[in-house]
Amino acid sequence: MNNFNFYSPTEFVFGKDRENECGTYVKKFGGSKVLIHYGGNSAKKSGLLDRVKKSLENSGIAYCELGGVQPNPRDGLVYKGIELCRKENIDFILAVGGGSVIDSSKAIAAGVPYDGDFWDFYSGKRIEKALPVGTVLTIAAAGSEGSGDSVITKEDGMFKRGAGSDALRPKFSVMNPELTQTLPAYQTACGATDIMAHVFERYFTNTTEVEITDRLCEAVLMTMVKETPRVIADPNNYEARANIMWAGMVAHNNIVGVGREQDWNSHGIEHELSALYDCAHGAGLAVIMPAWMEFVYKHNIMRFCQMAVRVFGCNMDFENPENTAIAGIKAFRRFLHDIGMPINFAELGAKEEDIPALTEKLGLGDGKTGGFVHLSSEDVSQIYKIAAKATL
Structure with missing residues (x-):
């Protein structure tokens, strides 16, 4: 066996109805204004997004929203998210969705405190710091809810590249298996x-x-x-x-x-x-x-x-x-x-x-x-x- 360091600080909040506790955990990890990042309409139609918002409101946490994450998440939305976070003084990102949403959230989190182009991180530059990220998982697949990894597709040329850093590991991840039951x-x-x-x-x-x-x-x-x-x-x-x-x-x-x-x-x-x-x-x-x-x-x-x-x-x-x-x-x-x-x-x-x-x-x-x-x-x-x- 090789020498290794293993650092996995994420708090996992597992079980039925645990999404109703998001506000508590955002507050625990220092968030005061949150970007809720999500994909399409499923989070809205299912009522999940409303439950997450209510939880944040009950904890006195302000938020704004950015939807539209696609499978194989694109850099265009990441740039939009970075701009929105800076404009709104966001200090915590909450990903509501599957691996694509979480990966996009991590890319935004890395890009906000960085002076250059976030794509530098997907071209080999080391990520030193990022905004804290939390997740509400809706698809069991990518494992991004517990990892420091993120994969983004650059629309110019459709290049798909990854980045990784312990700075991207979520502070907490809500894992309610019921949220996956409606998946095709x-x-x-x-x-x-x-x-x-x-x-x-x-x-x-x-x-x-x-x-x-x-x-x-x-x-x-x-x-x-x-x-x-x-x-x-x-x-x-x-x-x-x-x-x-x-x-x-x-x-x-x-x-x-x-x-x-x-x-x-x-x-x-x-x-x-x-x-x-x-x-x-x-x-x-x-x-x-x-x-x-x-x-x-x-x-x-x-x-x-x-x-x-x-x-x-x-x-x-x-x-x-x-x-x-x-x-x-x-x-x-x-x-x-x-x-x-x-x-x-x-x-x-x-x-x-x-x-x-x-x-x-x-x-x-x-x-x-x-x-x-x-x-x-x-x-x-x-x-x-x-x-x-x-x-x-």
């Missing part, structure tokens, strides 16, 4: 896929002797394999929703990734898909992750065997372990198909002829990327080609 099955499945991908990016590592985090990763993955079909079959299954919501946070606050080298190639490769086609991030990951696995599994066949046996219950072929590794990858792709996810370019709405453009936009040039296996531009192109033609 497709969005639920996309979220589940994203959660699993966050774990796999940490699970496939070159670091040895990491049994504790291996087992934690496997526990989250097995939970998703069990609970996702249950919520697809019964969207109102509160207990299954609760397990998935907590799994999403655990998957990405890095408790399952400490002390080990991580990869994140699949996320980088997928980002170009969702930037170009504006598809759901989880759907893109469902296409890319198994294709990446097929391309790299020979680098460490026994780690893929471990995944196959422990997570998907495959039988271990001791005479030919490669059979077990391949069986595990197939089991993962079958699981994704069964919960309603696309498994190839055609099902996603992507085009094979766009592979050169997708590869170029990743920006590797003659360089390489990744932790588990270092990939060149040609390697990435091959992964896209596998993804384009994938079958069960």
